[in-house]
Amino acid sequence: MATTFWTRRHVLSLADFTPGEYDTILQTAASFQEVLSTRTKKVPALQGLVVANLFFEPSTRTRSSFELAAKRLSADTLNFAPGTSSMTKGETILDTAKTYLAMGADMMVIRHRDAGVPQAIAFEMDRLGVRVGVLNAGDGQHEHPSQALLDLFTITSLLNFEYPRLGLLADKKIAIVGDILHSRVARSNIWSLTASGAQVHLAGPPTLLPQLFAEMGAGRLGELVLHWDIEPALKNADFVMTLRLQRERMTANLLPSLREYHQRYGITRDRLKLCKPDIKVLHPGPVNRGVEISSDLMDDPQFSLISQQVTSGVAVRMALLYLMGGGKN
Amino acid sequence: MATTFWTRRHVLSLADFTPGEYDTILQTAASFQEVLSTRTKKVPALQGLVVANLFFEPSTRTRSSFELAAKRLSADTLNFAPGTSSMTKGETILDTAKTYLAMGADMMVIRHRDAGVPQAIAFEMDRLGVRVGVLNAGDGQHEHPSQALLDLFTITSLLNFEYPRLGLLADKKIAIVGDILHSRVARSNIWSLTASGAQVHLAGPPTLLPQLFAEMGAGRLGELVLHWDIEPALKNADFVMTLRLQRERMTANLLPSLREYHQRYGITRDRLKLCKPDIKVLHPGPVNRGVEISSDLMDDPQFSLISQQVTSGVAVRMALLYLMGGGKN
C-alpha cells in the first residue's frame, strides 16, 4: 500500500490536506474495499490497539461505521455514551479523553456538538507527548472530514474503480445544495473538492448560504461559486451533493416550509435534466425523503450514490484508522 | 450437521414451517448445545460476517442472547439503539435497514413494536437482490419465532436430549395460559406446536382470548382447543406455557386486578396437581413473580424450565444464524 504521503497523527480538518494525502487515503481505501469483498473481511493490521469512540453527540450510524471499520482491522473498540457517563457528573471533556488515554486508547474518534472539541483533545494529547491519534467525526458546524473523504472516494472510484485519485475531478462540476451554513459536511467537502481542481458550485437560500462562503475559495486550485437559485448550480453538473436539512432550522425562521424548500431546492428528476446525462446524486444521510430529494430518485440506482456512500464509509474509515495507526500490514 | 431441509433465507414466521425445517433447527441447536458445554465455546462458522441487531423496541435480554449467539459463531455484531439513532431524525425504518446493508451487514435481527416490520425489511432486501437474511426477533403482537423455537428445543430435548425432534410431541398435551391476544410468543408457539401433532390448549380470560384464535388450528396436524377457565387446559397436560402479562393491559380494562388474575389464571402448585405428575412449566420471561406463576414454583427446578429456556435460546439462535448464514462448519 502507498503510504508515502502520510505523516499525520490526527485528522481534524481537511483545510490543509495535500494532494498526496488525499491520494494515499483513496488508494488505501481502495485496497480495503477489495478486502471487504472477500468472505473473511478482516485484516490483523491494528490487532491489540484500542479505538475509543467518544461520541458526546449521539450518532448510531457514524459510530457503527467507525466501529465496524475498527473491528475489521482487528482493533478493540470502546464506546463512550454520554447519557450514561460522568459528563453528567461534571467531568470536563478533556478529563474524559484523558481517562480513555490512561485506559490505553491508541486512537480516539470524537464527535461533539461544539466546533473545536476534537482539536482541543488532539492538542492536549500532543501536549502530553503521547502517540494517540484523534479523528474528528463531526464537530458542531465546523468539519466532518471522514464524511467528505468517503464522498471523495465514492465519486473518484466511480470514475476509476482501480485507481481513484484526486486528479480525476480536475475538470468536473460539482454542486452542493442546501443548508450550507450549518453543515460541517459542506465545509469539509468544499476543502476536498476545491483541492481537486473541480468547479464547486454552492446553492441554497440566502439565509443558509451567506456570501462569506466565497472566501473558502481563495487560493484553492478549483473554483468556488455561490448561487441563491439551484438551477445555475445544477447546469451541466457531473455530481450533485444535497445536504441534510435540520428541521430545527425552520422554527428559527431561517427557512420557509419544507414544501417550499423542496420546490425551490429539492433534487428531482426534472431538475436533474439540467445536469450532465450521467449525473449522480449524493447525500450524507439520514435523508428526509421528499424534502432534500424526491423519494423515488433516492432509490434509483441510476442516479443515487447514497448506498455506495455508506459502503465507502467503512473502507475510508478503515483507511484513516490504518494510516493513523502507523499502518503496516 | 443435518442441513438437508434448509433453504430459507429469512425467518419471519412459523406459520409455514415444515417438519424438516423444525427438525433441522432442533438438531443443529443440539450440536451447538454440545459446543457450549466445552470450555472454548466458539466455532468459526460465521467468521467475517456481520450480524446487525436492529432493536427498534429495546430488549436487553433478547439482544444479549442474539449477540452472544453471533459472537460464539465468530461473527461481528453491530447494535442499533433507537434512543440515540437517526430514527429521531426522521429516517424511515427501511432506510435504516438499507444503511446497515450498505455498511456490510450479512444478517439482520429485527425487533419492532409494529407487526410486519421484519417482513417489510426482508421484502426490501429481496427486491434489492441482496443475499441478506432477516430474522424476526419479535414484531408487535404478530410473531416471535426464535422464542417458540427455543421453547420447542427446550421441551423436545428434555424428552430426548441426544435427538430432539418435532415428532416427540405427537401425543403430548400442552397448555398455553394467559394473555393470548397480545402475545407474539403465543402465536409462534401455536404454529410450532400444532405442527408437531400435539394437543394445544389455550386458556385465558375472554377479553384476552377471542374465539377467533380457534381458526389457527384449521388444517394443522395437532388439535387446538380454547378455554376461558384454566382447569380443563391443565388437566393431564404434559407442559404448560404461561405468558407474560403486560401490566398496561389492566389500565385498558381488559383485566381485573393482578391478584384476581393470579387467582384465576396463575400457575400454582395446587393447579399443577391437575396435570401429569412430571408436568413442566415454561415462561418466556421476564416474569412477574406472583402474577403469572407463584414465586416459589418459578424457582423449583422440578417444575420450572425457565432457566433452560434462556440457555436453549443461545443454542437455538446460534442454529438459526448458522443456517441462515449458509451454514457450513
Added chain:
Amino acid sequence: MATTFWTRRHVLSLADFTPGEYDTILQTAASFQEVLSTRTKKVPALQGLVVANLFFEPSTRTRSSFELAAKRLSADTLNFAPGTSSMTKGETILDTAKTYLAMGADMMVIRHRDAGVPQAIAFEMDRLGVRVGVLNAGDGQHEHPSQALLDLFTITSLLNFEYPRLGLLADKKIAIVGDILHSRVARSNIWSLTASGAQVHLAGPPTLLPQLFAEMGAGRLGELVLHWDIEPALKNADFVMTLRLQRERMTANLLPSLREYHQRYGITRDRLKLCKPDIKVLHPGPVNRGVEISSDLMDDPQFSLISQQVTSGVAVRMALLYLMGGGKN
C-alpha cells in the same frame, strides 16, 4: 504467575482479604501491566468465557475499564444497560442475574446503587451450586473493591515497580480526605490500607466523617486516625487520597458551599507542603476540578497519580477476572 493464595470465587468486600490475597493480586496485575506495554496486548487466558457487566447504576468509566480488561483476556462481554432493560418491566435483580447465568455468563461484574446487591447475587449463585464468580463494582455506599485494589497497585508499584506488595506500605502514612461517610471507595481503601500496616488518617467535615469510622480500625494491623481538620492528616503523609464530592450532598445541608469545602478540605500546593516532599495524590475520578483538588495540581505529574490509577485499573481488573476465572495462562 503466583496464584498460590487465591481460592476466592467472588470479590465482594476487602474486609476479610488476607495479605496473601493482596499480594497475589498485586503480582498478577504487575504481570498484566507488562503485557499491556507490548503492542499485542492480549492474552488468551479467558477465551470462550463470558463476562457479564451488569451495571444497574450506569458508569461508562468503570464499565469501559472492566470491558477492556475482559477483552484483553480474550473473554466475550455482555453489557446490561438498565435503561433499555426488563428492569422497567418489573423483573427482580436476582432474576436478571439468573437470566445472564442461564445464557452462559461465567463471571458477573455488578454495580448497583444499593449496598448488598452483589452479595445477594453471589449468595444466589452459590445456592444454585454454579461456578460463577461475582465481582462487586460498587454497591451503594458499601464497597468498591477493585477501586481500592487499583489504588493499592498504583502506590505499591510506584514504590517497587517490579515487585509491588502489601508490606511496602508498612511504615507509610496515608491520608484519605473528603466525604468519607458516603464513599464506598473510602471504605474499601480503609480495609486494604489498614491491612498493610500503614497509618491511615481520615479527614473530613464532621457531617461527612462520623466518629463511628474509628471502629473500622479495630483489630487491624495499621492504625486508623480521624481528623475533622485536614492539616494533621496531611502532616508528613506519603500519599493522600482525595474523594469525589457528590454535589447532591450540598442540597442535603451536609456541606457548606463548594468554595468553602475547597478552602477547608481541598488539596492544594500549599497544603501539600505539610506532607513529605515526594507526596503523591490519588483521586478515584471523575474529578470536580477546583473542589476536591486544585486544577493545576491535578494535571501536575510530579504530584498526581490520577492517570496511573486509570491505567492500573485495567491491569488490576485483568488480574481479578483472571484469578476468579481459575487463572491459568
